[in-house]
Amino acid sequence: MDADNRLIEWENRSEAPLFVASLAFLGAYAVHVLWTSLPSWAHALLLAVIAFTWALFVADYLVRWRISGARFGAGYVRRHLLDTIATLLPLLRPLRVVRLYEVVQRRNDQPRLNLYARVIAYGSMTALLLGFAGSLAVYQQERNAPGATIRTFGDAVWWACSTLTTVGYGDVTPVTAGGRTIAAFLMFLGLALLGAVTGSFSSWLIQTFTREDEKDQFRPPGGRPGA
Template identity: 45%
Template sequence: MVTVSDDEPRIAAWDRRVDWWLTGLAVVFLAAYAWEVLDTSLGADDRAALEVVITVTWVVFGIDYLVRLALARQRLRYVRRHLLELAVLLLPMFRPLRALRVFTAIGVLNRQLRDDARGRVAIYVAGTVALISFVASLAVLDAERAAPDATLTTFGEAIWWTITTLSTVGYGDRYPVTTEGRFVAAALMVAGIALLGVVTASIASWFVENLRQAGQQVEKAVEVEADRTDAQLSEVLDELRRVSARLDALERDRRPS
């Protein structure tokens, strides 16, 4: 399997330099966005200040993407491999889809989470589910709250809808009515299917690994028992040779001179 450092060493070097900075910036981004969405008592000046923070960090994420693209050896292949990241950066330029900016933080935080997990799938899946749930709840609430006939008007309702959608249950008691909310729903459905696939694959891998270990233990036990049997047979054969030698000696003694 080709790693990022082998395939794109310049991008890997850039990651090592900026990942922690971008992770901190993503946390600031989410905090500012959550404050703007959840605190309905904010004044116009406060909202404008938070909007500046959100926009600036979103632009920084865009610059990070452009730097990665410039460092890539094969830029067209890099774009094909990061189509979702490109879409998340471009779609918020359309005003009806501005809330999708919040998903730009997922890519940055997900890179750091994946690197820290180092194969610990349970930690990675739990962290990803929590992050996606929080981000999607904020995005859909921001999109739906002021819409006519909206069924998602509080953060609690948004969380409930996110959980039922991400788990692919979909009760249908809450649903988005705006275009932006439906974009969030579509992304969440895909994420739910992907996460279920990861969980299923992890469980299957766990069973296969345990069966392999059990088979190796059985093979080892069979080999030990076979070695023990061979040793015992060798001892019996040696004893038979000694007995045969003694019988031959007795037979020679009994013969007349």
């Protein structure tokens, strides 16, 4: 069995369990950040879940590298950039849902959604995930910082929404180095997502109107085509 077939077989077996693990990571991290009043043993359990699921993601990355047979280096990282980012920043691991969709789609002959619907749906889901993950991360960094304007999770959600939509009101801004790093990351991804979703929607509109124009060209005056 060649490397490509072995990789497909590994994905078929691992993507669904790893996606569940990514949701467990996100949930455990959210509870750990938001419910600070929990007893210490509960936080220790949450941290253990976070560490265990992260270890699964690292193991999956290494297995994929071994199956590929490629030398590990900058070239491999570049070719598998999304996998690398999702391993280093496991809060973004659910973004790999597109891989899960591919695994499910291999068992079906036709896609359930057309290309434009898939891009818009994935872009919308990504924006929601990034907003939630970014809010959690920046809230954890900022809530106890001197001079911080992001004091509550609500402040963090408002800041993430204005950042992802590239509005940037400036009423709440991160003051810590970690918070500003997260902000720069969200700004970049917000621009990319906005461009992808807007471009796909515009392309869909153009295609729809083009089909309507073509129908009008072949429609006899005062009647239906072929009348």
